Amino acid sequence: MRTFRFLLQKEFLQIRRNSFLPKLIIAFPLMVMLLMPLIMTMDVRNVNVAVVDRDRSTTSSRIISHFGASEYLTPVLTTSLYEEALAALERGDVDVIVQIPDNFERELSSTTPERISLAANAVNATKGGLGMQYVVQTIAHTLTELRGESLPVVRSELVTVENRYNPTLNYRHYMIPALMIILFILVCGFLPALSIVGEKESGTIEQINVTPISRLQFTLAKLVPYWIIGLFVVSLAMVVARLVYGLAPVGSVGTIYLGALLFILTISGFSLTIANFSETMQQTMFVMFFFIMIFMLMSGLLTPIDSMPVWAQRFTLILPPRYFIEVLRSVYLKGATIVDLWSNFAALGGFAMVFNTLAALTYKKQA
Amino acid sequence: MSDTQQIVISVRDLTKRFGEFTAVDRISFDVARGEIFGFLGANGAGKTTAMRMLCGLSYPTDGSGTVAGFDVRREGEKIKRHIGYMSQRFSLYNDLTVWENMRLFGGIYRLTDSQIKSRSEELLSRLNFLDERNTLVGALPLGWKQKLAFAIATIHRPEVVFLDEPTGGVDPVTRRQFWELIYEAAEAGTTIFVTTHYMDEAEYCSRVSIMVDGEIRALDTPARLKEQFHAESMDEVFRTLARGAQRAE
Numbered sequence: 001m002r003t004f005r006f007l008l009q010k011e012f013l014q015i016r017r018n019s020f021l022p023k024l025i026i027a028f029p030l031m032v033m034l035l036m037p038l039i040m041t042m043d044v045r046n047v048n049v050a051v052v053d054r055d056r057s058t059t060s061s062r063i064i065s066h067f068g069a070s071e072y073l074t075p076v077l078t079t080s081l082y083e084e085a086l087a088a089l090e091r092g093d094v095d096v097i098v099q100i101p102d103n104f105e106r107e108l109s110s111t112t113p114e115r116i117s118l119a120a121n122a123v124n125a126t127k128g129g130l131g132m133q134y135v136v137q138t139i140a141h142t143l144t145e146l147r148g149e150s151l152p153v154v155r156s157e158l159v160t161v162e163n164r165y166n167p168t169l170n171y172r173h174y175m176i177p178a179l180m181i182i183l184f185i186l187v188c189g190f191l192p193a194l195s196i197v198g199e200k201e202s203g204t205i206e207q208i209n210v211t212p213i214s215r216l217q218f219t220l221a222k223l224v225p226y227w228i229i230g231l232f233v234v235s236l237a238m239v240v241a242r243l244v245y246g247l248a249p250v251g252s253v254g255t256i257y258l259g260a261l262l263f264i265l266t267i268s269g270f271s272l273t274i275a276n277f278s279e280t281m282q283q284t285m286f287v288m289f290f291f292i293m294i295f296m297l298m299s300g301l302l303t304p305i306d307s308m309p310v311w312a313q314r315f316t317l318i319l320p321p322r323y324f325i326e327v328l329r330s331v332y333l334k335g336a337t338i339v340d341l342w343s344n345f346a347a348l349g350g351f352a353m354v355f356n357t358l359a360a361l362t363y364k365k366q367a
Numbered sequence: 368m369s370d371t372q373q374i375v376i377s378v379r380d381l382t383k384r385f386g387e388f389t390a391v392d393r394i395s396f397d398v399a400r401g402e403i404f405g406f407l408g409a410n411g412a413g414k415t416t417a418m419r420m421l422c423g424l425s426y427p428t429d430g431s432g433t434v435a436g437f438d439v440r441r442e443g444e445k446i447k448r449h450i451g452y453m454s455q456r457f458s459l460y461n462d463l464t465v466w467e468n469m470r471l472f473g474g475i476y477r478l479t480d481s482q483i484k485s486r487s488e489e490l491l492s493r494l495n496f497l498d499e500r501n502t503l504v505g506a507l508p509l510g511w512k513q514k515l516a517f518a519i520a521t522i523h524r525p526e527v528v529f530l531d532e533p534t535g536g537v538d539p540v541t542r543r544q545f546w547e548l549i550y551e552a553a554e555a556g557t558t559i560f561v562t563t564h565y566m567d568e569a570e571y572c573s574r575v576s577i578m579v580d581g582e583i584r585a586l587d588t589p590a591r592l593k594e595q596f597h598a599e600s601m602d603e604v605f606r607t608l609a610r611g612a613q614r615a616e
Contacts, residue, residue: 002474003475003477006474009471013467014462017503202458204458206454206456207454210424210450210452211476212448212476214444365443366423367425367426
């Protein structure tokens with residue numbers, strides 16, 4: 001135990017002496033938590049609308065003014081020529097074209113009213129699709145309003161409008177736990193690996209290997225500082241989430257810390273295992289990136305696992321971040337408890353054991 | 368070497384193969400306590416590989432050996448408690464100070480806090496390093512680093528110190544000082560196992576072995592080797608033997 005104390009002291013001294021690491025550990029979580037939630041949004045805003053108004057009636061101008069009032073739509077062009085609107089769409093200035101036909105207003109109350117036609121630029125499928133929906137909802141809203149005015153007798157609405165907008169705030173709340181996990185992966189996943197491989201490259205590991213230090217002691221001394229740093233990072237991230245985005249966990253903070261600890265153990269053990277198999281920084285970085293890509297894209301951090309193909313859904317079962325993101329989101333948004341999430345905690349605990357055992361076993365003092 | 372002397376390193380037919388390549392080919396020798404054993408050979412002759420087996424860094428493919436009474440194959444970790452090692456590459460922590468390196472390795476070898484303190488003081492004053500105690504090791508000139516590395520390799524008073532080309536790239540004055548440290552340690556009873564490419568250093572050794580192509584081709588005191596090969600200097604002895612090497616670098 002005494003030897004371990006000396007090793008730990010050495011690791012902390014090295015982290016402190018590093019010109020870059022202490023700054024990174026503070027600045028990186030702050031930057032990610034402050035900026036990324038603003039950027040990582042899938043809400044569609046600023047949908048540019050061109051209106052081809054051939055009707056030129058009060059109804060059509062009312063529709064256009066409703067577009068202007070919408071938080072999500074920006075009417076950028078009103079014309080009577082479809083070709084002009086199409087050219088703007090092709091240039092990329094316009095996302096959706098709304099064409100209001102001749103005599104639209106007059107025939108509105110007839111049994112076969114003229115139809116409004118819509119065209120959207122679907123190169124960005126999300127923007128095209130959602131933009132179109134916003135437009136349809138806005139028009140429907142206007143028409144319902146009109147009917148309500150012209151017919152004093154309340155009739156059932158032609159179109160029922162259900163507000164399915166995903167309020168922007170909710171989307172951020174969904175992304176913040178994912179950002180926390182990305183932080184862990186980068187801080188607790190990369191740094192221990194780089195620290196070990198750095199010792200290989202400078203040759204100091206050979207000096208260590210020729211001493212009677214046990215493999216477990218050396219491995220633990222590499223890990224413990226990053227566990228502490230990881231817990232610091234999660235605290236910092238939670239504080240920023242609370243102060244800047246007003247997001248506080250509905251459930252208990254203790255549950256989050258327990259999950260974070262298990263996840264940090266897992267990812268740092270994983271990183272050391274990779275380092276034990278690598279000879280150079282380059283090799284370590286490349287292999288880590290390979291796995292981190294899979295972790296980020298397949299663990300349900302950014303896209304829901306339920307929408308993945310079945311084979312991919314099965315594959316996610318062996319990805320540790322999958323279990324932790326569920327813990328974070330459920331505790332943050334639904335207030336889940338350890339009991340509700342016991343299987344996730346069991347999985348994370350299992351991964352932590354496996355990877356740290358692997359890390360200690362694959363570290364060879366004698367080859 | 369008389370039989371009454373205590374054998375510290377004993378090696379029989381020690382062999383290391385990497386696939387088809389035999390890096391070390393059935394070498395055998397004994398080293399007695401307090402000897403300065405020069406382990407010579409051209410680049411690629413297998414010196415470092417042999418030394419790594421003796422230090423418990425590498426498993427022998429064949430043959431046997433003991434260091435400080437422990438088996439090189441099965442008791443590598445026990446050997447490590449009784450040896451010091453200084454590798455070809457400087458391998459102290461450049462981002463720690465002189466004193467922090469001493470404290471770290473003292474702690475690793477399970478010295479008590481007061482032992483670490485007293486031995487560091489002793490080493491620092493012997494090296495004339497008292498003013499450099501809080502200097503980062505990375506900021507020291509190479510010759511100083513090597514002296515420091517030697518001092519730290521002996522901080523736990525090991526039975527054997529393995530030195531792999533300790534004076535490579537070091538200036539003649541510092542080299543001289545370095546060998547004075549080696550002599551002091553040997554007189555205190557530490558066995559020195561040293562590889563070198565400097566033949567003047569070979570002359571300082573109690574006995575010298577010369578490896579060619581993974582085998583030991585000659586082993587004796589420098590005086591007797593010169594006699595055996597009718598040579599004026601160790602340099603001539605070495606060149607006579609190394610000229611026959613088949614292995615390219």
